[in-house]
Amino acid sequence: MFEIAREALGVLHEGGALGVVVVTGVHGSTPRAPGSTIAVCADGRAIGAISGGCLESEAYELALARHAEPEPVAATLGGEPDLYRPGLACGGAVDVLAFHVGPGDREIVAALEASLEDGEATLTLPGGHRIVRPRAPRLVIVGAVDFTPALAAAGRALGYRVLVVDPRPVFATPERIPAAHEVHVAWPDAYLRGLEIEDGTVICVLTHDDRVDVPALEVALASPAGYIGAMGSRVTHERRLARLREAGLGDDALARLRSPIGLDLGGSSPAETAVAILAEVLAARTGASGRPLRETGGAIHPRPGR
Incomplete structure (x- = not known):
């Protein structure tokens, strides 16, 4: 969520609210890492992304629904697509948490503000999920x-x-x-x-x-x-x-x-x-080679420990 901090704070400081979907885990090959976020304003405007395109519509609807139903919702998006459900073209899946954020959520607002100062910031999401942003290099x-x-x-x-x-x-x-x-x-x-x-x-x-x-x-x-x-x-x-x-x-x-x-x-x-x-x-x-991807093999988006 730190990647959209400036835009999100702009909405919250004006008294607006956001429906937010944050990636909390990844399975297989995925284009975005945990912490990637899409937020949707009450008027339908979207901020950020979680998948580079494949899952954006599903995540958008999940975030938008939080304005009417603010209770947090956990879900898994992606995996193998079928006729009724989109999937990631790369075959991976992401665990997400959808929740509502308003100007009164002071801990979230404070963490986002801290991240803009380029210092270390920790964001605790509903359900105890934590996102840590290290100090900017x-x-x-x-x-x-x-x-x-x-x-x-x-x-x-x-x-x-x-x-x-x-x-x-x-x-x-x-x-x-x-x-x-x-x-x-x-x-x-x-x-x-x-x-x-x-x-x-x-x-x-x-x-x-x-x-x-x-x-x-x-x-x-x-x-x-x-x-x-x-x-x-x-x-x-x-x-x-x-x-x-x-x-x-x-x-x-x-x-x-x-x-x-x-x-x-x-x-x-x-x-x-x-x-x-x-x-x-x-x-x-x-530690990457700097060579064109078409000349290399293995995962395009390696994760720590993979």
Whole structure:
């Protein structure tokens, strides 16, 4: 339900109510994970989705009915379709919980509000089902350059808390990078030293200026950040490696550096470059191959523990 928090709160804060269907469990191959949600307003407007299309009509009717019958209802949707019942084309099934939410459901409203602050939030649903949203991982962008606004916007859309740092006050402004959660005017190496960096942190160095890049990368490569990438040509990359070696970094540390940054997708515009960078970030995070799905086998939507 956290994925629709902003839209849901917009309805609830205006005094409206929602019929909600939340996925509580999955069986077999399914396109969405537990926590996926569709909510329906009293006027019939839908927010969110639970299946990518296959089960949306059935879930919509289940959610809409909660306005007239607010008691929670548990159901299983999907499985093998027949003449009278839709199913998931992939053959899987989802357990769902349908319930009513109004402005007076303060615990739900508070949890949704907490999720918008990018902190950890826990939502307890009727019947004791719990959905936990971990703290949003950080995407740290070093350099307020022409690629930064697009990368910030794409990273925010993927659920990252986007932090931008650049020592130049004329470029490091919230107006130039509106999608960033925070924009800091500081030397990036000093900023990174004071930042809590976790294994889920992504650090993208976009400045391709050795005076900024090298000190920032020294700090980044000594941290547990899960992804560290740097923009620049292959010539810039080789020069940067030489400077980092001069600074005392060994082969193990340098092997963590993804440079030139991003996957080879053939794009060059800021938006295309943002896609290439975040595609590599996602593949690195999940351990996926980055190859076309038609060239791979196995589950398309792997689940933890599968």
